[in-house]
Amino acid sequence: MLELAVKGTKRYWSWVVLLLIIIGIGFSTYLMQLKTGLGITGMSRDVSWGFYIAQFTFLVGVAAGGVMVVLPYYLHHYKAFGRITILGEFLAIASVTMCLLFIIVDLGQPMRALNVIFYATPTSVLFWDMIVLNGYLFLNILIGWNVLEAERNNVPPPKWLKPFTYISIPWAIGIHTVTAYLYCGLPGRGFWLTAILAPRFLASAFAAGPALLIILCLIVRKLTKFDPGKEQIQSLAKIVAYAITINVFFFLCEVFVVFYSRIPEHMDHINYLFYGLHGKGALVPWMWASIVLMVIGIILLIVPTTRRNEAVLIVACIAVFAGTWIDKGLGMISGGFVPNPLHHVTEYAPTGPELVITLGVYGIGFLVLTLLFKMATGVKEEVSA
Amino acid sequence: MMENARRKFLKVAGISALGLSLGTKSVLNVFASADESADRRGKKTAAEITENKKALKAKHWGMVIDTRRLRTVGDLKPLIDVCHKIHNVPKFENSLHEIKWIWEDEYKHVFPTMESEYLADSIKHIPFLLLCNQCQNPPCVRACPTKATFQREDGIVMMDFHRCIGCRFCMAACPYGSRSFNFVDPRTGLDESGIFNEFPTRMKGVVEKCNFCAERLDVGKMPACVEASNGAIAFGDLEDPESDVRKLLKENFTIRRKQELGTEPSVYYIV
Numbered sequence: 001m002l003e004l005a006v007k008g009t010k011r012y013w014s015w016v017v018l019l020l021i022i023i024g025i026g027f028s029t030y031l032m033q034l035k036t037g038l039g040i041t042g043m044s045r046d047v048s049w050g051f052y053i054a055q056f057t058f059l060v061g062v063a064a065g066g067v068m069v070v071l072p073y074y075l076h077h078y079k080a081f082g083r084i085t086i087l088g089e090f091l092a093i094a095s096v097t098m099c100l101l102f103i104i105v106d107l108g109q110p111m112r113a114l115n116v117i118f119y120a121t122p123t124s125v126l127f128w129d130m131i132v133l134n135g136y137l138f139l140n141i142l143i144g145w146n147v148l149e150a151e152r153n154n155v156p157p158p159k160w161l162k163p164f165t166y167i168s169i170p171w172a173i174g175i176h177t178v179t180a181y182l183y184c185g186l187p188g189r190g191f192w193l194t195a196i197l198a199p200r201f202l203a204s205a206f207a208a209g210p211a212l213l214i215i216l217c218l219i220v221r222k223l224t225k226f227d228p229g230k231e232q233i234q235s236l237a238k239i240v241a242y243a244i245t246i247n248v249f250f251f252l253c254e255v256f257v258v259f260y261s262r263i264p265e266h267m268d269h270i271n272y273l274f275y276g277l278h279g280k281g282a283l284v285p286w287m288w289a290s291i292v293l294m295v296i297g298i299i300l301l302i303v304p305t306t307r308r309n310e311a312v313l314i315v316a317c318i319a320v321f322a323g324t325w326i327d328k329g330l331g332m333i334s335g336g337f338v339p340n341p342l343h344h345v346t347e348y349a350p351t352g353p354e355l356v357i358t359l360g361v362y363g364i365g366f367l368v369l370t371l372l373f374k375m376a377t378g379v380k381e382e383v384s385a
Numbered sequence: 386m387m388e389n390a391r392r393k394f395l396k397v398a399g400i401s402a403l404g405l406s407l408g409t410k411s412v413l414n415v416f417a418s419a420d421e422s423a424d425r426r427g428k429k430t431a432a433e434i435t436e437n438k439k440a441l442k443a444k445h446w447g448m449v450i451d452t453r454r455l456r457t458v459g460d461l462k463p464l465i466d467v468c469h470k471i472h473n474v475p476k477f478e479n480s481l482h483e484i485k486w487i488w489e490d491e492y493k494h495v496f497p498t499m500e501s502e503y504l505a506d507s508i509k510h511i512p513f514l515l516l517c518n519q520c521q522n523p524p525c526v527r528a529c530p531t532k533a534t535f536q537r538e539d540g541i542v543m544m545d546f547h548r549c550i551g552c553r554f555c556m557a558a559c560p561y562g563s564r565s566f567n568f569v570d571p572r573t574g575l576d577e578s579g580i581f582n583e584f585p586t587r588m589k590g591v592v593e594k595c596n597f598c599a600e601r602l603d604v605g606k607m608p609a610c611v612e613a614s615n616g617a618i619a620f621g622d623l624e625d626p627e628s629d630v631r632k633l634l635k636e637n638f639t640i641r642r643k644q645e646l647g648t649e650p651s652v653y654y655i656v
């Protein structure tokens with residue numbers, strides 16, 4: 001099937017070349033980081049995880065979000081999603097690839113990454129995160145490839161694949177739960193120390209993932225002869241509506257507990273993010289923008305007339321995606337580090353090189369996504385022709 | 386099988402003494418040669434690693450800082466300086482790259498959960514000494530995915546700079562901000578003539594922190610800050626009822642940082 005990815009129009013190749021250029025610039029900047037150290041980033045002793053780990057966290061969500069097309073199809077026999085499960089699985093592959101790369105670029109000694117296997121430490125959540133992420137990548141490659149090949153050959157997918165498909169459903173929940181456990185089990189980090197963190201991560205994942213998938217479906221419809229389908233897109237939109245509403249509800253639960261109990265170690269971080277602390281508040285406009293975007297998303301997705309209008313639906317999906325990205329990709333990680341355990345406020349902002357490396361990783365993710373979607377839509381076009 | 390020679394080496398008390406007794410060789414070189422010969426000759430090398438007879442031992446090392454006797458920045462400076470000097474802790478202009486093993490701060494930052502507006506002036510404005518708490522229940526050790534940070538039997542939480550992958554999970558896990566990361570090559574922040582040969586310098590991309598002067602205990606010396614404190618800091622075995630630290634704890638009211646987290650710090654403050 002790989003041959004389908006290398007047959008394309010001029011526009012397809014220009015896009016691939018553009019991504020390769022972005023990847024190249026990102027990679028050469030990464031070589032600079034490898035030489036100088038993580039000192040080229042904006043991270044510090046106080047904010048020891050920054051943009052890379054935040055993107056990783058957000059993208060684990062996007063990867064897990066793919067399960068929102070797999071679950072209704074395989075567990076509820078919702079036939080309509082059969083057309084697009086492959087898109088969800090391939091989106092998951094691209095996202096997990098980026099997750100793993102973001103971890104690698106965040107390591108101070110990446111050449112020693114395999115120490116996590118050589119000296120496996122089950123008490124460390126990072127050890128488990130490595131297992132669930134690689135496992136999820138493997139599952140999605142296995143399932144996606146075989147399902148697509150079966151479709152191409154006009155036969156049902158092999159029977160032995162069924163158990164893997166069923167396992168992949170709780171596994172998707174698992175990747176984001178374990179990722180939340182990286183943070184929520186740490187004493188002295190009041191912002192993360194809450195049992196709602198994993199459910200909140202999942203809710204925002206099931207909003208961001210399918211929202212991106214809707215956008216991708218609409219792009220696929222425009223650029224290829226394969227139409228993912230109106231019903232499919234509308235069902236996804238309903239899923240996004242529920243998930244983003246639950247996400248905001250979970251957030252408000254957290255806000256109530258924190259501000260009614262008024263325990264400073266828990267309150268200070270949210271205060272920092274939304275009002276600023278000790279005169280420092282670089283993230284304040286971003287956080288409010290995130291809230292506004294998510295609320296706009298909720299309104300546009302809940303009101304049937306706006307949800308059914310695909311032009312408006314795109315706006316709603318962009319709002320949801322951007323809102324959840326700010327929430328997790330900007331606020332969630334540095335918010336947990338500010339103020340620091342000694343209640344000093346050291347702010348964090350990513351540097352230029354840090355952003356370029358981030359862009360490079362996104363470039364790789366989008367390249368993987370492009371090649372996989374090209375294959376998937378190619379097969380779909382073949383089958384319908 | 387996985388346990389390599391360097392690690393055994395780090396665990397056996399008195400290794401630094403071996404380095405010293407070899408005279409010209411630095412500790413770092415001894416590590417390297419041990420690694421190589423271990424590969425070649427297997428177990429035979431392990432027999433050469435012997436314990437220093439002078440090594441100080443305890444079941445659980447602990448520290449009691451008498452803040453009544455350490456009142457000013459000037460009182461603390463020599464302690465901080467000597468530690469950073471003998472552990473080759475670099476200095477950087479860029480505060481984001483700061484590395485510190487031991488430092489000072491105000492009460493409200495050291496004990497943020499016990500802050501009070503009407504605190505006695507004698508406590509409110511004096512500097513408190515901060516270092517790794519050598520927790521008995523260390524969240525950093527739990528979080529580390531490679532056991533690069535580990536706890537010795539005597540309670541000291543150590544770093545294996547050669548195993549650390551630089552993921553900084555331990556820094557997120559530490560509720561005391563005791564850990565530093567080498568964002569750049571630490572040797573660029575050291576005055577070359579001032580490099581102290583009895584302790585290795587680090588490379589970029591690894592985490593470091595106070596080690597209760599494990600390398601000094603192993604050759605029979607007290608921690609450098611304790612030695613420089615003129616008796617204001619006591620150091621000893623918390624499990625020995627007759628030890629100085631236990632006597633001080635019996636006679637004085639002491640507090641520990643963020644006790645409510647259950648990390649069981651081994652550093653006590655008399656206030």
